[in-house]
Amino acid sequence: MTSPTISAPATTSPSSQTQSSAGPTRSVALLVISSLWMVIFFASLFAPPLLDDADATHANAARNMVLTGDLVTLKVNGIRYLEKAALPYWLDAISFRIFGFNTFAAHLPEAIGVLLLGLLGFHWSRRAYGDRTAFYTGLMILTSTGVFLFTRIYIPEVLLTLFLSISLYCLLRALENPSPRRSLHAYTMWAALALAVLTKGLVALVFFFGAAMIYLLLTAQWRNLSRIKPVTGLLLFLLIAAPWHILAGLRNTGGMNGHGFFWFYFVNEHFLRFLGKRYPKDYNKLPGYLFWSLHLVWLFPWSLFSPLAVIQGWRLRKRSAAANSFASNTTWLLGIYAGLVLVFFSISTNQEYYTFPAYLALLTLMSAAVVLSEKTYDQDQASRRWITVAHATYTIIGLAAAVALGYGLWSSRKLPFVPDIGELLAHRGVGDYTLSMSHFFDLTGPSFAALRLPASLAALSFAFGPAIAWLLRSRRRHLASTTTIALSSAIFLIAAHIALIRFAPMLSSANLAQKIQKLEDDHLVSRDSQILLFGDQAYGSSIPFYLGKIVYLVDGRSTSMLFGSTFPDAPPIFLTHEQLLKSWGTGQRKILFVPLEKRDEIDLLLGNNKVLLAETSGKALFTDRPLDHPLNHQ
Structure with a gap:
């Protein structure tokens, strides 16, 4: 197979087989895409408050960075939090420094990531397939259920997707011949890949190099490796990605069984997690039939057009392989990459959002297939039939949902x-x-x-x-x-x-944190009261964020707090049931948060020896003595 030659953007090549029909102008398309982002993603930054579990836990880690200035060792509630890469927390820390400790600031980097992902999809599709496909790609990214759903909490998937997608795009641009900006694209590829590693870890290397190697072998472009600057580019990659990993390893030694950051982060959080042997085991794996079928939900409503992508891809497989245009190369690379991500997580332990990095690739290919089917709508009965099936299914689902809601x-x-x-x-x-x-x-x-x-x-x-x-x-x-x-x-x-x-x-338990602050402001409890969470910190992680305090954990030496608690300098924040009973009603006032899941357990433990301060959604705040009289504080 010959080396690919540069192809002009499809907007200037009407004869291109995969060029779309006319779409809106670039300025109109970008205005629509930006407006959709504003009403869907930007407007949602102000409410609800940070949610318990991962959302507030990650915000707590970024808050600690701002307050301590330690940009190397992540800490949550004073305990080392070594399972995550640092870049998302750096971005959140910057946002907190600018906008303060609030929901808007916590979720702003992720919302910007969605906008940039939509704009990247638009730009890439416009160069490869034309104006209309570019517009559709932007629309699909911003209005897919999964993209919205999995950016309601602060997890790094959208940032990982953005940096990996930039790397893949720049890989194609660097391989073009001739390309006046080949060196710029090559170094941008390595830099974006380094940022992807700093966002999610080694899985970024698996996805990028796995897809790149398969693509280079299938298209015989492995002969052009020199175009991506493998030596100097790798040095740039290491210059960006290595320092934090090295510093984190040097500063975090002597944990459980002598293990430190290097073992916990690389071995436990990467290899053992993939094998389902991560310690502690607090993740599930979706059954195979759910793993695959749920993508119809995460990519809804556009997943209804996925049969078109399969049909059009199968029809054009030989023609696109021989074309060696930017459009055909894009189709090959995105197809290989999306398939690799999906297969990888079908084998590994997984959560529903783990395959997020494949969304841009899948939606881009669906956009191209829809536009091609629109072009041949009157001539191609198969395309028209599948478009009709998609619309009929969408209408039936819509009517059924409307009836159920009604x-x-x-x-x-x-x-x-x-x-x-x-x-x-x-x-x-x-x-x-x-x-x-x-x-x-x-x-x-x-x-x-x-x-x-x-x-x-x-x-x-x-x-x-x-x-x-x-x-x-x-x-x-x-x-x-x-x-x-x-x-x-x-x-x-x-x-x-x-x-x-x-x-x-x-x-979220933010309202209970507000209750504690109100009691403090009214001088009904002292500001130096001990705040305790019963059970894992994830149950009420929004409380320490909004209070800005380290809290004690009763029976909470578990999940993300477990490994960090084994370091010798870990603060003594963990209490057993016996220690709680011994200290309850003595010394400083105790204010105890109890999640719904633990209400029966705390009733057995404390009986009637507690005062209810507030209750919401089954969660409760208890204290160990009657409220103070305001005059006592004057």
Whole structure:
């Protein structure tokens, strides 16, 4: 196979086989994409407050960076937190320094990452496939369910996806011949790859080099390795990625069984996690049928067009392999990369969001397939049939969802609005949930009384959006049809965010932190009261963030706190049941947070020897003595 030659952007090559039909101008497309980002992602930065578990835990690590100035060793609640790479916390720390310790600042870097991912998808698709595909790619990235859902909490997946996608794009640009900016693209590739490693660890190298090697072998471009500056580029990579890893290893030695950062981060968090033998074992693995089928949900509504991507890709496999254009090279690389990510996590332990790095690749390929099918809509019966099937499925799903939501609204029409939706949900053994979306199974019919506005918006979106999009498609108004799907999805995502705000009392303990602050302000409790969390810190991780204090953990030497607690300089914040009983009612006032999952356990332990301060969604604040009299503090 010959080396690829540079191909001009599809916008200037009408004869290109994969060029899209005319789309909106670049300025109009970018305006629409930016507006969608503003209403879906930027507007959602202010509420709800930080959620318990990973969201507030990661924010606590970044807060510690700001307060201590230690940019090397991550700490949560004073305990080493060595399982994560540092870059996302650096970005959060910068945001906190600018905007203060609040929800907006905590989630801003991730929201910017979504915008940059959408703009990268637009730019890459525009060069490879043309204006309309670029516009569709931007729309799909911003309105896919999974992209929205998995950026409601601060996890590094969107940043990892961004840096890996930049690396892959620059790989293709560096391999072009001739390319006046080949060196710039090559070094940008290595720099972005280093940032990806600093975001998520060695898995970034697996995905990039795995996809790159397969691509180079299949296209016979391994002969052009010199174009990506392997020697000087690798030096640049090490210059960016190595210092933090080295410093973290040198500063964190002498933990459990003599292990330090190097063992815990590289061996335990990478290799043992992949094998399902990570210590401690606090992750589940999705069953195979769920792992694969749930991608229809994470990429909804655009996943309905995935058969088109398979059909068009199969038809063009030989022609695109021989073309050696930027479009064909993009198709090959993105297909290989997405497949590698999906297969890797189908073998490894996984959470629902782990395959996020494949989203841009999959959505770009779907966008190209949809545009190609639109071009041949009148001539190609197979394309027209599958587009019709996608629209019919979308309309049926939409009507079914609208009916279900309408029934829920009707059945709850006489029920009063209850601000704390947690009181309306089934109180199951949610403490056993280890998958991120498990709490959705706790929704019950009466909860619609608290969700009337978002349920109404979602019902309207599902009832009319899919049908209007299908009608426009049948009239050959393809651009309007696809845009209507994106706008309908945007309305649904806005409704979903409003619903998330209503869930805040259940998913966050920020209101209980505010209760403690109010009691302190009213001089009903002393500001030097000891704050304790019963159970793992993840149950109430938003409390130490909003209070700005280190809290004590009762029976909480577990999960992310376990390894860090074995270092000799770990603060003595861990209490046993016996130590709690011994100190309860003596010395400083104790204020104890108890999650729903532990209420029965604390009742058995303390009995009636406790004073209830507040309760929300089954979570409670107890203290060990009556409240102070304000006059005592004057």
